[in-house]
Amino acid sequence: MATNRRMLVLRAVVEDYIRSQEPVGSGAVAKDHRLGVSSATVRNDMAALEDEGYLIQPHTSAGRVPTQKGYRYFVDRLARLVPLSPTQRKAIDTFLSGSADLDETLQRAARLLAQITGQVAVVASPSLAKSRLRRLELIGLSGHALLVVVITDTGRVAQHTLPLGPEQECDESQLGGLSETLNRQCQGLSLSKAADRLQAESGQSGPSAGSRLLRGLSQVFADMADEEESSALHMAGRSQLTHRKALTVAELAPLLDALEEQVILMRLMSAQSELSQTNGGVSVAIGKETGTPGLLHASVVTSGYGHAQGEAGRDGGGDDDGPIAFVGSIGPTHMDYQTTMSAVKAVAAYLTTFLAPEGDEDG
Template sequence: MANERRMLVLRAVIEDYIRTQEPVGSGALTRGHKLGVSSATVRNDMAALEDEGYLVQPHTSAGRIPTEKGYRYFVDKLATVVPLSKAQKRGIRTFLSGSVNLDDTLRRSARLLAQITGQVAVVASPSLARSALRHIEMVPVSSATVLVVVITDTGRVEQRTIVTAARPSEDILNQLGSRINAACQGESLRRAADGIRLFSQDEPDAPMRSFLEAVARVLDELATQEQTSNLYMAGTSQLAHRSVSDMASLASLFDALEEQAVLMRLMTALTEVSQLHGVGIAIGSETHTPGLMHASVITSGYGQSTAGASKTTGDASSDSTTVEPVAFVGSIGPTHMDYASTIPAVRAVAKYLTEFMLNEEGEDETDDDTD
């Protein structure tokens, strides 16, 4: 019972510190929370929590503040997150519905999440390595050049040129495109490339085999672009204005934000691990990033990758394909961020991005308070 009470005291300390960003004393806890015990008992509990590493006293005779261990316990036990209001949910849908293309949607999403949380928002564009082929088209642009246009299920459009000494006619290019689309639509780019190579094996004409191999290499090249996703970022100025009292930590955070490859690896890993409340959370040293030692990262995957999904073959095992997100959306802020409100904001933006990616009108769920 005493241990359970101490954990309630810990939660109260963290909630008050998140709200005030000032060390919390036993008297303030007793007045502000219905803990059912005296100020002296709360003081003893806080001392025990300090001994256990959940709290720290920054100055003699001052109150306590949470440690990284304290925040981690708080987040892991967080039973209630503050749902977005109906107005916020409608605002998200309205704001994103005005987008003109995928890049615009991702850019708008970053700005919107930053406005909701007051922290840095990061949104990654879909990785080609996790994308499936939706459509391929080959267009002759000169006597020796063919433009290959690849459209993926995640909305990415990539163009590459192939220079060939024996360029196929426009009719043959159209026939090849139709054949590839019929056989490879919905396959990962890597598998689509392998499928094109199977076509080439049955092709008696050597120049045509060479051309098909060149098309396969285009898809192979795109499939290797795991680390080339764009990062859309917003909210750095808002965070700076909110946290002027801790400029040293902010300077390190802003330096870390410049290392986009590091952020990409961190947030992708968080998206892939077992997630709490539908999000991945790293606090301070858990980020393994020097510039984020005083920051927390909350991220969630969006979209549903069909790359690599087996087509129906009558084999029951083909129905157990794991659906994976195509990219992530996340929020980065100080360790004393408001986790209870940031978590649903990240989840909501990820959800609406998924709906956009799937191009589903579906049932309007903006009034669902589980977001």
Template structure:
């Protein structure tokens, strides 16, 4: 849009409509904003914006409302994502640092983001495929049966039973586990699987080749089994009470399709085209029928501490060109060249307050990144 005044008019319409959720007229616009032109000129600009597809007029005598194209133009020209206040940042740090486990942290993060935005908050557990191994344990649980317990750098714990035709002795088993940990610590699960298979051909573990192959297969299975049940969601009821339920009804149907949500928000957080590493998809951009009247704002959190496996993560390249960004707290964003391990996001109507939602999503994502960092206490962003 070459006309800079029209750009200002469009921005004013979007801001007023987000605030009032009522069609915006030229008279009200000139009263609320210092546009430096008459109401008639603003009316002509609004008519031109309607012809160009940025605004629409729901009724002949009514004012105009933004279209999906208008919202997209508005979001793309948010030059910066506003910082939350110092009190808000301290509140986030205090709330999240009081958690007792990773699951509790993620559930708290979802509740907190929903409270801040008044919208649906979705937080995914760290991806096993992107996490790195901290330790693996093999525990005998029955005759011919071992329980493989994998602990990752992000705090995720995954378990898998292994059928073992010939149970090794305690000393042999502990020796194998120690070797596996030496080989695999700090590696992604797909790489761990390859290294464990290499142990299977080592002379000293020849008798446990079957166990090594089973453990390697289990690690690959863990990396591939990202389930929708590992989404933490909050805020649906508060969004319902905001009104406009007829338009939001398809949204609530879409929230039930958690696999679809996980794929959408994961891809959006990896691409992170928005300012400050925040991705925004509006209406048809979500490619999800139930979200045609909704917008999704998301950001990745956490950072892989080992290079991602290209074969397992074909989208890793989307993050490879990102630059390091700071939020004033000294904490790097997931866009620092490494892929995020998971995402945090907010889903609401297309007339959501984009600036505020983007700020809240980014702040919560950065606190989760800080909390998952080795030795972090979650207070980096509170300064």
């Protein structure tokens, strides 16, 4: 029983410190949280929690504040995420539904999440590597070349010029027919799988102009699929960090520097978005867990969006069943975890629905 009460004391200290950002004393915990014990008992529990590494006393005779271990225990034992209210969800829908295209939607999503949390919001654009083929168009160009236009299920449009030999030239009707054939074969596949399929088809055609064209198109898809780092990051809320209490200049400067390292953020949050799929839809990295020196005094809350919704592609493979991009919030370790986690999850769910084909909006 003493251990259970001790953890209730820890939860109370974390909640109070998140709210006030001031060291929490035993008297306040005993008075405000109705634990049914005296402040002296709470003080003993807090001393034990300090010995166990969950709390730290910054100054003699002062209250205590949570350590990274304390925050981790608190986050792991959040009973459930409080869903956003219908009014808040309607506000999200209203704010984001006025967007003209995907990029504007993602930028609006970042601004909205920053407003809700008061922290830095980061939303990644879907990369081609994790997108699926919605439509392919082949357009003949002068000078023995072909313009390959790929439209993905995320709304991205990519173009690639494919040089042709004299024996590979096709007229407009042939290109239209070939486009339709390729769409039937590859629609709904990831670009890497489409590349594999065309490569396999070329091997069955024998040494011909048609097989060489298929190999060329296969290479185009493979090149597009390799554009993993091409995702853009939409970021909002950096200026709000400078107004946060309990962040010293020594803590704030490396955090702001870390926000400039977009490749590092991309890798960290992409990995966290994958973990979120088995953590109730949201993942939290605290301090040292981020593996990033500039984020030692920060927490990163991440969720993936644009899931494959249970579809594994026409060939049954599952390498594109995870999220295609991420949405997240970065703030101090004393952030309001419950609100931040709920908001990140809600915005991710909206973006997943936004990207879902009509008739498949069950997310």
